[in-house]
Amino acid sequence: MSTRAFDPQNFYYATTPPPPPRAPLKGEVRADVCIIGGGISGLSAALHLAERGFTVALLEAQHLGFGGSGRSGGQTIFGYASGQEKLEELVGKANARFMWDIALEGMKLQRELIARHVIDCDYVAGHLHVGVKARHDAELRAEVESLHNEYDYRSVRLVGHDELRTLVPSDRYTTGLYDSNSGHLQPYKFTLGLGAAAARAGVRVYENSWVTRLEMATRANADSLAHTVSGTVRARHLLIAGNALLGRLVPELARKLMAVGTYIAATEVLGEERARALITNNAAVADINWVLDYFRRSADHRLLFGGRVSYSGVDPFDSARVLRARIRRVFPHLADTRIEYAWGGYVDITPNRAPHFGRLAPNVYFLQGFSGHGMVLSGIAGKLVAEAMAGSAERFDVFSKIPHGDFPGGTYLRRPALVLAMLWFRLKDLL
Ligand SMILES: Cc1cc2nc3c(=O)[nH]c(=O)nc-3n(C[C@H](O)[C@H](O)[C@H](O)COP(=O)(O)OP(=O)(O)OC[C@H]3O[C@@H](n4cnc5c(N)ncnc54)[C@H](O)[C@@H]3O)c2cc1C
Numbered sequence: 001m002s003t004r005a006f007d008p009q010n011f012y013y014a015t016t017p018p019p020p021p022r023a024p025l026k027g028e029v030r031a032d033v034c035i036i037g038g039g040i041s042g043l044s045a046a047l048h049l050a051e052r053g054f055t056v057a058l059l060e061a062q063h064l065g066f067g068g069s070g071r072s073g074g075q076t077i078f079g080y081a082s083g084q085e086k087l088e089e090l091v092g093k094a095n096a097r098f099m100w101d102i103a104l105e106g107m108k109l110q111r112e113l114i115a116r117h118v119i120d121c122d123y124v125a126g127h128l129h130v131g132v133k134a135r136h137d138a139e140l141r142a143e144v145e146s147l148h149n150e151y152d153y154r155s156v157r158l159v160g161h162d163e164l165r166t167l168v169p170s171d172r173y174t175t176g177l178y179d180s181n182s183g184h185l186q187p188y189k190f191t192l193g194l195g196a197a198a199a200r201a202g203v204r205v206y207e208n209s210w211v212t213r214l215e216m217a218t219r220a221n222a223d224s225l226a227h228t229v230s231g232t233v234r235a236r237h238l239l240i241a242g243n244a245l246l247g248r249l250v251p252e253l254a255r256k257l258m259a260v261g262t263y264i265a266a267t268e269v270l271g272e273e274r275a276r277a278l279i280t281n282n283a284a285v286a287d288i289n290w291v292l293d294y295f296r297r298s299a300d301h302r303l304l305f306g307g308r309v310s311y312s313g314v315d316p317f318d319s320a321r322v323l324r325a326r327i328r329r330v331f332p333h334l335a336d337t338r339i340e341y342a343w344g345g346y347v348d349i350t351p352n353r354a355p356h357f358g359r360l361a362p363n364v365y366f367l368q369g370f371s372g373h374g375m376v377l378s379g380i381a382g383k384l385v386a387e388a389m390a391g392s393a394e395r396f397d398v399f400s401k402i403p404h405g406d407f408p409g410g411t412y413l414r415r416p417a418l419v420l421a422m423l424w425f426r427l428k429d430l431l
Pocket residue numbers: 036037038039040041042059060061062063064065066067068069070071072073074075076077209210211212241242243244245246247249262263264294306344345346347348367368370371372373374375376378
């Protein structure tokens with residue numbers, strides 16, 4: 001799957017100092033571990049494995065951060081997109097509680113990685129989940145109560161309408177759930193920082209190295225092979241972390257995942273005072289709708305505004321125009337503000353919106369399907385894979401217990417089926 005059409009206007013790519021290019025794979029290379037995918041999942045696994053003494057070769061089809069990790073809204077959000085209640089239904093209360101703790105560990109790990117590897121990625125604490133309808137007040141109140149009472153998660157609080165207006169001066173929102181433990185960062189800088197740390201730890205990173213064929217070892221004492229057009233990596237362990245851009249390389253993974261197009265616009269520089277006035281506490285903001293709007297301030301005082309999913313897999317509309325209309329709905333006074341960048345990418349969504357981790361063979365692991373919470377979860381997921389490859393698979397294996405169905409409609413029908421599903425969800429958002 002190509003995302004080239006989205007590329008020219010990616011604000012992060014345009015404003016981040018270019019990293020050193022890394023040569024493509026040539027010939028046969030041996031390593032303890034081969035990793036496919038240079039996003040946060042693959043790079044976190046690579047870094048943690050190298051720190052444990054493994055030799056690692058990482059193959060990236062384009063460049064580090066080419067996928068969601070270099071395109072994202074950068075919102076670092078607590079928990080799982082499925083919600084805890086859904087997880088409890090899927091794996092029972094004790095496992096769901098365990099996964100909750102892992103997600104919190106993921107938030108801590110992210111901050112530790114930023115500090116330990118001195119990653120300059122504009123990290124800011126604070127996140128607001130906001131309602132747009134009167135009925136959302138009760139939903140947000142119930143969520144805060146459940147997080148306090150059942151998960152003892154005390155960093156969240158309900159923000160009433162009057163206070164919310166002082167934080168986000170917009171008529172659109174009713175109440176909010178504020179979390180001081182969530183936040184936002186510049187995702188491409190974070191990804192490149194992880195890449196640099198992994199390279200310093202000895203990971204061999206190959207860019208422009210698209211894996212076109214895999215030979216997966218079915219026995220634990222045999223090697224797997226990952227082939228690109230110009231070379232092969234032979235390794236005892238394999239991690240497939242291509243996520244929403246993996247395409248059909250591994251059909252059994254493709255069936256469980258929907259790559260959903262979403263788009264972000266960056267306004268022109270607004271200046272510090274105007275930018276501050278939009279979100280006075282500098283939190284990241286996401287609304288509660290299914291087809292949600294999400295936005296935040298950038299370090300150089302722009303508004304970065306994302307929204308408008310496309311489940312049809314095509315993007316015939318002019319995303320800047322559509323996003324401008326959505327910005328106007330929230331902040332009418334920005335109607336004439338120029339959009340300087342607009343880009344998009346594919347989010348990795350599973351049907352139940354719980355993450356999809358597991359093994360395809362004893363030494364062949366995969367990570368995908370963070371469903372909009374990948375900024376935090378992909379980092380801790382990489383660490384869990386490293387633990388499992390080093391012989392302590394207990395934590396990783398809890399995630400393998402989550403049952404995942406195929407997307408409805410089978411491989412070829414699932415896009416039309418999802419387009420219909422999305423029309424239904426849009427309708428629900430309007431009610
Ligand atoms: C526009 C957008 C906004 C988002 N906003 C948020 C947000 O605000 N908060 C949040 O938590 N999440 C968000 N997400 C989701 C989040 O970005 C992802 O869940 C996360 O980055 C996944 O990381 P990853 O490493 O698993 O995958 P990716 O970052 O997608 O990396 C996968 C890499 O694998 C490579 N690859 C694929 N196939 C092959 C192959 N055959 N050979 C070699 N390499 C291959 C790809 O080129 C890619 O670089 C957003 C995503 C998008 C697109």
